[in-house]
Amino acid sequence: MTPCSGVQQPRNLSRRFARALWTGLCGAVFLFLLLPTVVVIPASFSAAKYFSFPPATWSVRWYVAYFHDEDWLAATSFSLEIALLSTVVALVLGVLVSLALVRSELPGKAAIRAIVLAPMIVPHIVIAVAMYLVYMRWDLVGTLPGLVLAHTVVCVPLVVINLSTGLQKMDPSLEMAAASMGADRIAAFRWVTLPLLAPSLATAAAFSFITSLDEAVISYFLSGSQGKTLTRKMFEDIDFDLSPIIAVASTLIIVVSVALMGSIELLRARNARLAAREA
């Protein structure tokens, strides 16, 4: 279990002290990682008019305010729409490209992969400013198609990475077995490839959805005064005033992200357990 078991049996005091120090440091780092992630949740249940932490009195008034505020609701539904559509478009295009990259003898695969994965490497500020410059001319700023197009670009690499790995792990002889029994390409894909690929597809979909929902830089630049994403609205309000309503929006984003990614992680752990039992 241990890569370095020499430290396992403390032989003297200084070693025991070093071990305690190390455990303490790791505990502190875990706290450093976790505390700032969850601190907005208690902040969202404040009863105060202005921000203070910890809240002196508790209430759900800011949740009530959030769900009665047209601007926040519009931004929320706009962001959900964008996330859903970008995920669908990225999945469809990503599945096609992953299949072609893994299951064909297409020339220039390395170059195609590089272009498809480039949005992961190019800093988002560069993508955001470049898209803003061009989408402005196309009247796409602040529109659903414009933001879906932009978010698809950043979601596709995640889909292709997840699906290529899934496809590479999958035994191609299964598809050939289906073909030997008379299945044409579409039937083999529908009844063999797709079900086996389902876990990778689910992961890719969850990653895409969360990435689009959380994306703040490109959304900030491509939002307009009409079409405003949730992250743009939060960004503006943080700069403007610090009402606890931003903590409400943050809490909702955390809940959605953790629920989605957590269920994917549970699903993955369950699949690993089943696979281990079969082996």
Place this chain on the structure above:
Amino acid sequence: MEAIASAAPAKDASIGRRVALLMRNSKGFPIPLAVAMVAPLLIGLAVAFVQPVGQLLATSLWHPDFTLVEYQRIGATPLYFRIIARTFLLATTVTVAALLLGYPVALFLARLSGWRLTVATACIMLPLWTSVLVRSYSWIVILQRNGLLNTFLQWLGVINAPLPLLYNELAVVVAMTHVLLPYMILPIWAALRAMPRDLPLAAESLGANGPRVFWHVVLPLSMPGVASGTLMVFILALGFYVTPALVGGPRTLMLATLIGQQTIELLNWPFAGALAAVLLVTTLVLVAAFNRFLGLDKKAAS
């Protein structure tokens, strides 16, 4: 009877068809079909991504004649030079901090099992799943005048009046380290997990003590993880926009926030394009150098 007789050749034909399908499938999709499958995405990326980035870079070089004046302006103006230097300094600080905090944690994680491992994994993944914007906002909650830290310190009696903790470089470093730390921990942890367990044991059986095992066996074998974690944190830190914009305030402009300011507030597209080119080229050079380094590593291993 006649039906059976006529069915026989048909059956043969279907076997032929199956064999043909099999032969075809073993090679995967035929090339024209594969081209048709990649075409929609490639055309989409060309229009929605490559072309805009290209146009942004082009505005920095041609308006309308070829010129390098925007780039000369970056080099000649102490203010911009200082911002770029600050960006590199902050990115380096964040990377070193993440490495110092992340390595012990990755080592710690590599030894855990059972429910402890589950809890520790959740501690690493939870921040990763949470929006960067939300986590930057959290740091405002913690560091502002009547935020968590000031309230706590006043309650302890350490300070009498709230400290100005927000809107300075230290706040940016702390918040960015928090946001980027999982990107350091995960690759190092993966490298440590991939290490054969009997190697440290073998070193020990040959008489090496704990620190020597670590220095001569564990650390060198974890270097690929350290390298990819360091690169990832550094290039993400170089181009970071959200955290410096929110936590840093106007006095701690970084390259990304400067690009944003040049476009939104000043509408100076050529200069923004030049700054974007600096950021983009630096990032790409780092990634290429890293790939080359890892590629050589792989060759050496085989």
